[in-house]
Amino acid sequence: MKGTFRDGTMGAIKVLSADSKQGVREFLTEINMIAEIEHENLVELCxxxxxxxxxxxxxxxxxxxxxxxxxxxxxxxxxxxxxxxxRNICIGVAKGLAFLHEEVQPHIIHRDIKASNILLDKNLNPKISDFGLAKLFPDNMTHISTRVAGTTGYLAPEYAIRGQLTRKADIYSFGVLLLEIVSGRCNTNRRLPLSEQYLLERAWNKYESRELVELVDTAMGGEYDEEEAQKFLKIGLLCTQDIPKLRPSMSQVVKMLMGEEAVNDENISRPGLLSEFTALRGQKDNSGMISEGTGKGGNSSSSSENVTTSYATMTFNSIFDRSN
Known part of the structure; x- marks a missing residue:
């Protein structure tokens, strides 16, 4: 939903699910954490x-x-x-994630990197949004054991199956997103023949047959750097490798995307394929979200189905005034 601040500028209003199990104290702690973070590729929380x-x-x-x-x-x-x-969108999202993973203290794992959480400004600069599932990740921890929360198609296998959360889970999700941006198609399309339904599986097959260029979006009409597009697809495969430790860090990803670090084909191994871990713990709701908590479809990043628009607009107008 859109709303207008008292100074005339526009704001975007997001109403969280009334079924969320998160307590008010935890919610406010999370908001305070996000409000203190500033980066050109992260959405501004007002x-x-x-x-x-x-x-x-x-x-x-x-x-x-x-x-x-x-x-x-x-x-x-x-x-x-x-x-x-x-290219700019891919690099911008990578920079935003690298900032969360490596520069913020304690580090932050987003947990729900996907196309619908990448917003674009008037110049198509990307902003990572929706930190409702984000987790703090202290330096002294190797992983966090948690209930699975995220979106099918973007979930790393070790997280989807065993609930082991590290920064590598975000990197896997980014790899899937990278493939989507270059190919111009969603990670899953069940209207296609079975062999083409899963983008990551198709990308791996095309890589093995040395036909990776066939994955590039034809909507660009051939007006693109073929070598660079294939390099981006290879980086996507690097990010989605089955073994988490083989995935690069986000700072390495930024360097590879910007041409500051080479992409070594010998480092690309078989990815963790979606078709091989679709039996996820929890129950998927209509939006494809895996719930944290009851597993009955409580979606902390859903929009305003449970709260009326009139209530949200009234509350927004009564408490926000950026002119003060």
Whole structure:
């Protein structure tokens, strides 16, 4: 939803599910954590509201919606993404994740990197959004054991199956996203023949047969750097390797994307394929989200189904005034 601040600027209002199991204290702690983080590739949090079981987040408004709605929207968007735009989006998201993983103290694992959580401003600069599932990751820990929360198609196998969460889970999700951006298609499309339904599996097969270029989005009409596009696809495969320790760090990913570090084909091994770990713990709701908690579809990143628009708009207008 959109709202207007008293100074006339626009804000984006997100109403969290009223079924969320997160307590108010934990919610406010999380909001304080996010509010203190500033980076050009992270969405700006302007404020929040907690009243009873209603929780509302207000972000800076971004004109071009999300990658899911534009690039991967299945023809519903008239926007055209050039190779330069896609390259900049990939690098921007990688920089934002590297900042969360390596520069923020304690480090932050986003846990839900996906196309719908990458928002675009008027110049198509990407902003990582939706920190509702984010976890703090202290330096003295090797992993966090937690219930699975995230979106099918982007979940790393070790996390989806065993609940072992590390920064490598975000890197896996980023690898899937990278493949989506270059190919212009969603990670899963059940309308396609079985051999083509899963993007990651298809990318691996094309890599093995040395036909990776066939994965590049034809919507660009051939106007792209073929070598660079294939390099980005290889980086996506590096990020999604089955063994977590073989995946690069996000700072390494940034360097590879920017051409500051070589992509060694010998380091690419078989990815953790979606088709081989679809029996996830928990129950998938209609949006593809795996719930943390009861496993009955409570979605902490859902929109306003459980809270009315009029309530959210009224609350927003009554508590937020950026002119003060």
């Amino acid at each position: 404020g929040c509201c907690v009243e009873g079981n209603h929780r509302i987040l207000v972000y800076g408004y971004l004109e071009n919606n999300s990658l899911a709605q534009t690039l991967l929207g299945g023809g519903h968007s008239s926007m055209q993404f050039s190779w330069d735009a896609r």
